Amino acid sequence: MDEVTVRVRDLAKRFGEVHAVQGVSFEVHAGECFGLLGPNGAGKSTTLKMLTTLLPRDGGTIEIAGVPLTGDVTRVRARIGYVPQMLSVDGSLTGYENLLIFAKLYGLRRGERERRIADILELVGLGEAADRLVKTYSGGMIRKLEIGQAILHQPRVLFLDEPTVGLDPVARKGVWEHIERLQQEQNMTILLTTHYMEEAESLCTRIAIMSRGRIAAVGTPAELRAQMGNPDASMDDVFAHFAGSFEHEEGGMKHVFRSRRTARRMG
Amino acid sequence: MSSEAVAPHAEWGKPRHPAVLFLVHVAAILEMEARKLRKDPTELLMRGVQPALWLLVFGQAFSRFRVLPTGSVSYKAFLTPGILAQSITFISIFYGIAIIWERDMGLLQKVATTPIRKSALALGKMLSASIRSLGQAVIILVLALILQIHLHLGALSILGVLLMVILGGAFFSGLSMVIAAIVRTRERMMGIGQLITMPLFFSSNALYPMSVMPGWLKVIATINPMSYLVDGLRGLLIATPDTHFGLDVLVLVVAGLLMLALNTVLYPRILAG
Ligand SMILES: Nc1ncnc2c1ncn2[C@@H]1O[C@H](COP(=O)(O)OP(=O)(O)O)[C@@H](O)[C@H]1O
Numbered sequence: 001m002d003e004v005t006v007r008v009r010d011l012a013k014r015f016g017e018v019h020a021v022q023g024v025s026f027e028v029h030a031g032e033c034f035g036l037l038g039p040n041g042a043g044k045s046t047t048l049k050m051l052t053t054l055l056p057r058d059g060g061t062i063e064i065a066g067v068p069l070t071g072d073v074t075r076v077r078a079r080i081g082y083v084p085q086m087l088s089v090d091g092s093l094t095g096y097e098n099l100l101i102f103a104k105l106y107g108l109r110r111g112e113r114e115r116r117i118a119d120i121l122e123l124v125g126l127g128e129a130a131d132r133l134v135k136t137y138s139g140g141m142i143r144k145l146e147i148g149q150a151i152l153h154q155p156r157v158l159f160l161d162e163p164t165v166g167l168d169p170v171a172r173k174g175v176w177e178h179i180e181r182l183q184q185e186q187n188m189t190i191l192l193t194t195h196y197m198e199e200a201e202s203l204c205t206r207i208a209i210m211s212r213g214r215i216a217a218v219g220t221p222a223e224l225r226a227q228m229g230n231p232d233a234s235m236d237d238v239f240a241h242f243a244g245s246f247e248h249e250e251g252g253m254k255h256v257f258r259s260r261r262t263a264r265r266m267g
Numbered sequence: 268m269s270s271e272a273v274a275p276h277a278e279w280g281k282p283r284h285p286a287v288l289f290l291v292h293v294a295a296i297l298e299m300e301a302r303k304l305r306k307d308p309t310e311l312l313m314r315g316v317q318p319a320l321w322l323l324v325f326g327q328a329f330s331r332f333r334v335l336p337t338g339s340v341s342y343k344a345f346l347t348p349g350i351l352a353q354s355i356t357f358i359s360i361f362y363g364i365a366i367i368w369e370r371d372m373g374l375l376q377k378v379a380t381t382p383i384r385k386s387a388l389a390l391g392k393m394l395s396a397s398i399r400s401l402g403q404a405v406i407i408l409v410l411a412l413i414l415q416i417h418l419h420l421g422a423l424s425i426l427g428v429l430l431m432v433i434l435g436g437a438f439f440s441g442l443s444m445v446i447a448a449i450v451r452t453r454e455r456m457m458g459i460g461q462l463i464t465m466p467l468f469f470s471s472n473a474l475y476p477m478s479v480m481p482g483w484l485k486v487i488a489t490i491n492p493m494s495y496l497v498d499g500l501r502g503l504l505i506a507t508p509d510t511h512f513g514l515d516v517l518v519l520v521v522a523g524l525l526m527l528a529l530n531t532v533l534y535p536r537i538l539a540g
């Protein structure tokens with residue numbers, strides 16, 4: 001059970017003068033849900049993009065399911081599922097078609113493809129809506145489809161970037177339940193990012209508090225409270241203790257634009 | 268690590284040969300485009316309006332003037348391959364906008380985390396534009412039949428036309444994707460597209476034969492890839508004697524492969540946003 005599925009050491013990324021990620025190290029164990037918690041601009045998405053082979057890193061090492069992320073990244077890609085912060089399904093295709101195309105991209109063969117798609121549709125509760133165009137889906141349904149799409153090939157680890165951003169409270173609860181089920185019933189290893197303390201606390205076995213590109217503290221919620229010396233502290237208090245105030249400087253206009261666009265997502 | 272880590276789903280049979288997987292991936296990207304077009308062909312139909320106007324208005328007017336030496340064929344027949352080439356070029360040169368759109372949405376990033384190779388994604392996208400171009404070709408050829416423009420439409424010549432349309436669509440969309448990777452925003456891509464379409468069109472042999480061009484224009488027309496597309500289509504559709512089908516195919520294939528290579532290299536750039 002203590003097998004390490006994701007191992008990150010001294011990860012670094014700069015955008016010009018901005019040190020988006022610096023000296024980030026952590027380990028995610030098989031079957032756990034690990035949360036990167038931090039405000040907008042903390043470097044969460046940048047970290048995830050480097051882990052999912054989307055962004056080259058400036059320093060550090062990454063190992064996923066025993067495979068180091070160097071050179072031929074397709075071996076790593078076969079082992080990961082990723083749901084980006086932005087929209088990753090095509091609104092002008094049906095839910096089934098979105099799954100079908102990705103099943104092909106993941107290299108599933110015909111027979112297993114149909115079986116797997118049917119399983120996934122049932123798992124995320126979209127069986128009824130499978131033949132509807134995705135642009136008629138609600139935000140919560142789209143998120144569930146995106147999660148389904150990312151686990152078609154039974155990845156060793158699932159990366160979720162802000163899985164509930166822009167969702168209403170009911171849809172958010174629905175997505176939480178699905179993430180919990182994935183972890184408990186399928187024993188899926190999950191690494192998610194969030195800027196909602198409540199989300200991190202209710203979903204994650206362990207949390208890394210991230211601020212200004214660095215990890216300030218790592219542990220279970222109880223461990224974090226113990227480290228702080230106050231077992232009754234709220235997650236807000238924990239965060240303030242390790243990373244200073246939650247609402248620190250933002251990325252300005254560009255950042256507001258990005259997060260709004262994300263929140264708007266798809267109607 | 269356990270061997271299971273290397274073969275994540277052993278129960279799903281042997282992993283496929285990389286070459287087979289490459290083709291499967293290209294086909295998946297094409298299927299995505301084809302399914303979208305089938306659901307909503309309005310855009311494709313709308314794009315048939317402009318070439319129709321060219322053929323009807325411009326073709327009609329110039330036929331009367333009889334100013335251009337088009338030999339034994341009517342000017343309208345001479346013009347049809349030129350308008351077909353124009354339509355393919357214009358629809359493909361803006362294809363980069365669709366790529367930027369998918370990038371901005373997040374879909375492209377999602378695709379990029381699957382085991383698809385960069386070259387397979389780039390080729391799939393270029394050939395997706397070819398599917399759109401084929402739609403244009405069907406519209407324009409049907410229109411030419413309705414207008415009773417006399418064209419050679421034998422089985423071989425139609426196969427040749429399909430090949431030219433696919434190559435032309437792939438090259439110009441590849442060029443558009445290279446521009447998209449460099450300029451990165453939809454607005455700038457739109458601007459550059461508008462800036463180059465007309466010069467590309469007027470400096471080619473689409474509207475008039477090379478023989479009537481002044482020397483300087485001849486030089487430009489010779490390096491303009493659109494001229495080769497027009498020449499190939501014209502040779503097939505109206506059987507002009509002095510066309511060079513082999514050379515036309517060669518130029519478009521080499522230019523297309525160059526775009527594929529550039530896109531494969533530039534692809535992290537377009538992903539980064
Ligand atoms: N492509 C980029 N170009 C320039 N700066 C970027 C880019 N992506 C992220 N940044 C900057 O890096 C920092 C971390 O961003 P990000 O990882 O998106 O944070 P988070 O996901 O925690 O909100 C921010 O200051 C952001 O503005």
Ligand SMILES: [Mg+2]
Nearest residue numbers: 044045085162
């Ligand atoms: Mg983010």
